[in-house]
Amino acid sequence: MEKILVATQKPFASEAIKKIKEITDREGYELSLLEKYSTAEELKTAVADAEALIVRSDKVTAEVIEAAKNLKIVVRAGAGYDNLDLDACSAKGIVAMNTPGQNSNAVAELAFGMMVYMARNKFNGTAGTELRGKTLGIHAYGNVGKYVAQIARGFGMEVFAFDPFVPAEKIKNDGITPVKTVEELYQTCQYVSLHIPANEQTKKSIKASLLELMPSGAVLVNTARKEVIDEESLALLMEKRTDFTYISDIAPDNKSLFEEKFSDRCFFTPKKMGAQTAEANINAGVAAANQIIKFFKTGDETYRVNK
Ligand code: 3PG
Numbered sequence: 001m002e003k004i005l006v007a008t009q010k011p012f013a014s015e016a017i018k019k020i021k022e023i024t025d026r027e028g029y030e031l032s033l034l035e036k037y038s039t040a041e042e043l044k045t046a047v048a049d050a051e052a053l054i055v056r057s058d059k060v061t062a063e064v065i066e067a068a069k070n071l072k073i074v075v076r077a078g079a080g081y082d083n084l085d086l087d088a089c090s091a092k093g094i095v096a097m098n099t100p101g102q103n104s105n106a107v108a109e110l111a112f113g114m115m116v117y118m119a120r121n122k123f124n125g126t127a128g129t130e131l132r133g134k135t136l137g138i139h140a141y142g143n144v145g146k147y148v149a150q151i152a153r154g155f156g157m158e159v160f161a162f163d164p165f166v167p168a169e170k171i172k173n174d175g176i177t178p179v180k181t182v183e184e185l186y187q188t189c190q191y192v193s194l195h196i197p198a199n200e201q202t203k204k205s206i207k208a209s210l211l212e213l214m215p216s217g218a219v220l221v222n223t224a225r226k227e228v229i230d231e232e233s234l235a236l237l238m239e240k241r242t243d244f245t246y247i248s249d250i251a252p253d254n255k256s257l258f259e260e261k262f263s264d265r266c267f268f269t270p271k272k273m274g275a276q277t278a279e280a281n282i283n284a285g286v287a288a289a290n291q292i293i294k295f296f297k298t299g300d301e302t303y304r305v306n307k
Contacts, residue, residue, distance in 0.1 A: 003030045005050035007043050009058055011035040016281035020289045027293050054288045062088035073295050077284035078103055078275055082198040086306040096306040099287040101143040103280035108147030110274045111193055111223045114247045118267055132156035137189030141166045145195040149176050160188055186213040198225035208233040222248035223274045238262050249274045
């Protein structure tokens with residue numbers, strides 16, 4: 001019986017595990033769980049005899065792959081797969097996949113939860129501001145970006161998007177104004193919501209030279225990855241621009257510096273929690289299990305992300 005290991009430092013909601021187990025039981029696979037582990041050693045031991053692995057942001061390094069002697073497939077239950085060593089997977093002939101779109105709505109809703117919280121001065125009782133009528137720029141119009149745009153329209157915001165990989169016509173059809181350059185997006189929008197992946201092209205690409213283009217009362221919302229931000233230059237900019245707010249679901253490395261210096265102008269969730277809803281966990285976890293079973297049964301490689 002092939003073994004599917006679910007290894008999550010940040011566990012799925014119990015309803016999601018229940019549904020994954022129903023699938024693996026029905027299809028004749030063994031399900032094994034490693035939750036809230038704290039060392040790579042624990043993951044290496046648990047994965048040693050697994051044929052398939054489901055993870056969230058857990059780091060699947062070359063060492064983990066080396067220890068996984070029977071592994072055929074690893075699925076990142078979520079969108080961003082910057083935590084998987086794709087080269088190590090490819091070198092061992094292991095298929096790596098993600099589950100795009102499955103947790104996107106949860107992430108988009110959190111972006112708005114944080115935006116409202118900050119617009120209302122962290123609910124301290126003083127008069128805040130509204131989102132209605134404000135400009136919002138979506139930086140990368142993928143699965144999360146689309147949900148953010150949809151919700152923003154409900155709030156009555158004026159929505160713009162920049163994505164060189166999505167035809168302008170498609171963006172327009174959703175009632176969103178496409179812009180041609182990233183600079184134009186930041187120049188135009190008081191709020192910018194980031195949805196770019198973390199890769200060699202994007203790491204540290206969000207820096208002061210871009211952010212300083214934003215109009216007065218600028219708010220940067222990051223539910224993507226902290227690695228895309230040039231944190232040093234952002235901190236310098238926030239010293240100069242006392243109207244600039246930074247909101248993130250992924251706290252910067254220098255979180256205490258930001259909180260000390262800009263306490264009223266920054267907010268970070270205690271733990272990355274964009275995808276922390278029962279619905280998102282069920283969607284992503286079940287999709288991962290189904291993708292693995294389809295791969296074993298038919299060789300289907302839809303959603304493969306490595307070569
Ligand atoms: C993703 O890339 O899917 C999100 O960032 C969610 O990540 P998580 O599963 O680690 O919460």
